[in-house]
Amino acid sequence: MSEPEPKIRIQDLHKSFGPKVVLDGVEIDVDPGEALVIIGGSGTGKSVLLKHIIGLLKPDSGTVIVDGTHVETLDNRRITEFRRKFGFSFQEGALFDSMTVWQNVAFPLQRLTKMSRSEIGDRVEECLAMVRLEGTGEKMPSELSGGMRRRVGFARAVAHQPEILLFDEPTTGLDPVTTALVDDVIIELKEHLKTTTVTITHDMESAFRIGDRIAMLHKGKIIASAAPEEFRRLEDPRVQQFIHGHAEGPLSEEALEKP
């Protein structure tokens, strides 16, 4: 039997900003319904990788294929259509600060679905309840704490029940209980809706909880990729240092070598 077609295939992806090489030949596949977690130190280009999947950034070379479509070849109009299948939760939430929380979560529903006004209302309440923010609908984003904004951004990303969800550090800066809550929502989405998810995090506990597979991005390349249990036992010292959060090891030595 042949392998199932991957949902997302990233091939030899290169990206530099000026002289700074951020992605240096990333290769990874994500299967349909799989929950991939990408870990890696700050500034290793994890967000940049995520933005390539949804076509916010164009690669210098290499390609990203989603459902058989080469993302970088889509023109302005077709990429708008293409993005309907995605939900994206941004690092700082990226809420529209001219709109209330309610309007923020309703936005993708109004734009991307044919739901009626009352269906939208119900769905928004449901999503806000999911991240334990019921009753905050009338608030403006500026009245919320950073963690709350992040959770609203999360609710907004999952509201229209997309096929593929991309999470950029969904739990950074949240307290442990809320983190577990967000993790549970991600797990539930995967189990009930067969959503394909790519999550970026440096919270190892989260990574092991939600990931079907964990990949580590380092110096613009994927240096390890394995199921959680296997990943834990990988011998690569860089992986071990990251998992256990040691201050000393190959990762910190390399950091010191940088000019």
Next chain:
Amino acid sequence: MTVTMPGPLERLFEQVGRFFQMLGRVFAWTPRPPYDWRELFRQMVKVGVSSVPVVLLTTMFTGMVMALQTFTTLRRFNAESFVGSLVALSMVRELTSVLSGLIVAGRAGSAMGAELGTMRVTEQIDALEVMATDPVHYLVVPRVWASTIMLPLLVVMGNGVGIFGGYLVSVVLMGANPVSYVDRTFQFMDLNDLFSGLIKAAVFGLLLATIGCQQGFYTTGGAEGVGRSTTSAVVVASIAILISDFFLTKILF
């Protein structure tokens, strides 16, 4: 051997290129649904209605000063009866539209630069794109048309107030004959004078909003970048207004 352009020249070309690219995208997206009438209306209030007091104040005093200056000058030639014509024509053809353009560029153009710039650096523009919404369609189109529609309306009001300011100074302060002053005001003016001023105003509105949005749209570098975009939204728009004014005058008359 490769020839490299000097930095400032390269930046100029970049700016001009981006301006036309933005303008092209605005025109391309305008006819496509969904039409966001509510946002258009909101922006018309923001750009137009809230600029009314400052535009009226400026044109009023400009009309008054024009009358004062021309009165003392023309009196030397015994031609003070032409003050009315001079003030009215200058205001209608030139001054009201340019002054309103500059004021709205400072008020609304800068606000557009700051708003879109902040949205850029806080990833709100990325968020729009991700939710299958073209940011130019959603943010720039209503702002540009609101400004293009509202500026001529502001100018109509400004014209009236400016001419009235001239009347006040001439009649009340300088003792001109009110009946002949009003007569002179409209004697040499025809509709073309009015229309040319309004066309200019519409072009200035288009320019200042497109430039303001474009500066904000391409913001990089956090809070500092937003500050830069806000400043250049005003500076670039003002320069564009003054330069295009010359060419428009050349074409329209």
